[in-house]
Amino acid sequence: MISSQMLKGMLEGCILEIICKQETYAYEISKLLEEYGFGKISEGTIYPIILRLQKSELVKATVRDSNSGPKRKYYRLTEKGIVSLYEFKVNWKELEHAINNLFIKGGNEDE
Amino acid sequence: MISSQMLKGMLEGCILEIICKQETYAYEISKLLEEYGFGKISEGTIYPIILRLQKSELVKATVRDSNSGPKRKYYRLTEKGIVSLYEFKVNWKELEHAINNLFIKGGNEDE
DNA sequence: AATAAGTACCTTGCAATACAATGTAGAAGT
DNA sequence: ACTTCTACATTGTATTGCAAGGTACTTATT
Numbered sequence: 001m002i003s004s005q006m007l008k009g010m011l012e013g014c015i016l017e018i019i020c021k022q023e024t025y026a027y028e029i030s031k032l033l034e035e036y037g038f039g040k041i042s043e044g045t046i047y048p049i050i051l052r053l054q055k056s057e058l059v060k061a062t063v064r065d066s067n068s069g070p071k072r073k074y075y076r077l078t079e080k081g082i083v084s085l086y087e088f089k090v091n092w093k094e095l096e097h098a099i100n101n102l103f104i105k106g107g108n109e110d111e
Numbered sequence: 112m113i114s115s116q117m118l119k120g121m122l123e124g125c126i127l128e129i130i131c132k133q134e135t136y137a138y139e140i141s142k143l144l145e146e147y148g149f150g151k152i153s154e155g156t157i158y159p160i161i162l163r164l165q166k167s168e169l170v171k172a173t174v175r176d177s178n179s180g181p182k183r184k185y186y187r188l189t190e191k192g193i194v195s196l197y198e199f200k201v202n203w204k205e206l207e208h209a210i211n212n213l214f215i216k217g218g219n220e221d222e
Numbered sequence: 223a224a225t226a227a228g229t230a231c232c233t234t235g236c237a238a239t240a241c242a243a244t245g246t247a248g249a250a251g252t
Numbered sequence: 253a254c255t256t257c258t259a260c261a262t263t264g265t266a267t268t269g270c271a272a273g274g275t276a277c278t279t280a281t282t
Contacts, residue, residue, distance in 0.1 A: 006119070009118075010206070069257070069259055070258070139230095153270045156268085156269050160269090
């Protein structure tokens with residue numbers, strides 16, 4: 001399980017990416033995150049993030065009926081959301097490089 | 112600059128790795144982190160982390176004179192510290208895989 | 223001797239965020 | 253009736269990075 005502290009700042013970008021790939025809704029996002037290997041991400045985590053994304057106008061919602069349960073809110077990226085997702089990617093690359101730089105240069109690769 | 116939110120949960124492990132590679136002190140750690148590409152990490156960030164590491168007995172300190180300035184506190188890993196560093200590495204790999212899984216599978220690789 | 227700059231330590235208070243816990247509600251099966 | 257799965261949302265807590273502030277020693281400059 002990925003530590004919750006390590007996920008801080010990551011999930012927002014990951015959810016943007018998921019929405020970018022396909023118009024989707026919160027409940028499905030939680031299932032997708034699990035499939036991608038993030039482990040079980042609580043709904044108490046996901047819904048506040050999506051509310052934040054809406055408030056900052058990175059995503060927009062459309063309510064549609066479901067054939068099995070309550071209505072769903074489908075999200076899609078706005079222009080701002082696309083820019084923000086790009087910035088996240090750049091940021092992630094920076095972090096990945098810095099950490100791998102630190103861990104690889106020191107020898108001790110056990111993988 | 113790596114976003115401060117993304118650094119959460121990362122720095123502790125990174126500082127453990129730096130101390131693992133060489134007995135060193137806080138001020139030098141801050142310089143090393145910058146060299147590795149983490150950007151300028153505030154001392155208000157580093158000192159609390161090291162205090163935490165000491166309290167949880169992951170590192171131990173030895174005070175020594177410096178030839179240029181106040182005395183330095185040199186840190187080294189304890190057994191618990193070595194275990195904790197290993198766990199961090201495993202954790203990091205998991206996160207890296209999950210995120211790259213998400214970002215690569217979706218096409219859209221611009222690098 | 224007074225000032226500045228670099229080294230080196232530490233603490234306080236704030237803001238952001240993941241998440242457990244809790245609640246609402248519809249649909250479908252038993 | 254009941255349970256389960258779907259699907260939404262809120263509240264309170266703990267953790268953590270960091271700006272801002274403080275102490276103190278050494279060396280170089282004025």
